[in-house]
Amino acid sequence: MGDNMSRPIYDRLAKMPxxxxxxxxxxxxxxxxxxxxxxxxxxxxxxxxxxxxxxxxDKASEEIKVSIPRVLGTAMEMRQIKAELLISRSILALLxxxxxxxxxxxxxxxxTKAGVEYDPDxxxxxxxxxxxxLISGSIVSTNMDGVLxxxxxxxxxxxxxx
Amino acid sequence: xxxxxxxxxxxxxxxxxxLSTKKQNKIKTEIDxxxxxxxxxxxxxxxxxxxSARKADRLLSRGKKDKAKEAVNTFKLDLxxxxxxxxxxxxxxxEKHLLEVISMEGFEFPDLLEDIRKDIDxxxxxxxxxxxxDAIIKTEVDPFSELGIxx
Numbered sequence: 001m002g003d004n005m006s007r008p009i010y011d012r013l014a015k016m017p018x019x020x021x022x023x024x025x026x027x028x029x030x031x032x033x034x035x036x037x038x039x040x041x042x043x044x045x046x047x048x049x050x051x052x053x054x055x056x057x058d059k060a061s062e063e064i065k066v067s068i069p070r071v072l073g074t075a076m077e078m079r080q081i082k083a084e085l086l087i088s089r090s091i092l093a094l095l096x097x098x099x100x101x102x103x104x105x106x107x108x109x110x111x112t113k114a115g116v117e118y119d120p121d122x123x124x125x126x127x128x129x130x131x132x133x134l135i136s137g138s139i140v141s142t143n144m145d146g147v148l149x150x151x152x153x154x155x156x157x158x159x160x161x162x
Numbered sequence: 163x164x165x166x167x168x169x170x171x172x173x174x175x176x177x178x179x180x181l182s183t184k185k186q187n188k189i190k191t192e193i194d195x196x197x198x199x200x201x202x203x204x205x206x207x208x209x210x211x212x213x214s215a216r217k218a219d220r221l222l223s224r225g226k227k228d229k230a231k232e233a234v235n236t237f238k239l240d241l242x243x244x245x246x247x248x249x250x251x252x253x254x255x256x257e258k259h260l261l262e263v264i265s266m267e268g269f270e271f272p273d274l275l276e277d278i279r280k281d282i283d284x285x286x287x288x289x290x291x292x293x294x295x296d297a298i299i300k301t302e303v304d305p306f307s308e309l310g311i312x313x
Binding site: 006027028030031034035038067069070072073076077079080083084086087088089090091093094095097098100101102104123124127 | 204208211212215216218219222223230233234237241244248251252255256259260263266267268269270272274275278279282283284285286287
């Protein structure tokens, strides 16, 4: 599978003079750093939203003990943050895919320069390292379905004894 | 070109890459304005809903059950009316952020990745058409039943 896509790239690289390969490697390296930095920024943004969401969930768990109408306002805020989280996680996946692409290109170019034999499984083997959490879980199903049911179970457990 | 990731296969999105910086900026400015308008409307609907919830809480604590019920009904109305705005906002926000990433030097659509692995999750970008996006966002429309609250 990986062979179909990356073989032509490798063949194209193999025909290039070293000077051109050096230039190409430099360009991909620059793009790699750019996307890596953007990805890290987005990941921090997500982390901060997750903290905010968690704080609101705690607040809702307390509010439900006092008054049901009070918790509804908090649930509205949670709903908005969850939507923002979905958007940000989708963007993060795109930034990550670009980081992967440039990292992969840098590796292919370096392999070509070093005279390393073409390995058709290289891309496939690299992906789990870069995308482990995106393969194992679905951004949408993991984070959308449970928005309020998570809260409900938290509330259920917190008022369960009453 | 693969059609698996709905958003990335749209010709409008694909052709954006080929536009001049000037034209790209013009489109981005239009999206930014649309985004700002939708955000303002959404914030105001959410603020109304929160006010209604607070009012219901206040009335309930004073023992005015009927008036509290009215305030909760207003909240429900605010909640339902915020849903279409929320859907539109998510869609515009997604497009706004996508165009920002596409404009980055060195951007590549994830075609190579898609061909190698079919199970990479691109979240909302994989959602086809706006009605599917609406359906996903709508899963949260009724916090009452989700919370197991009977009014």
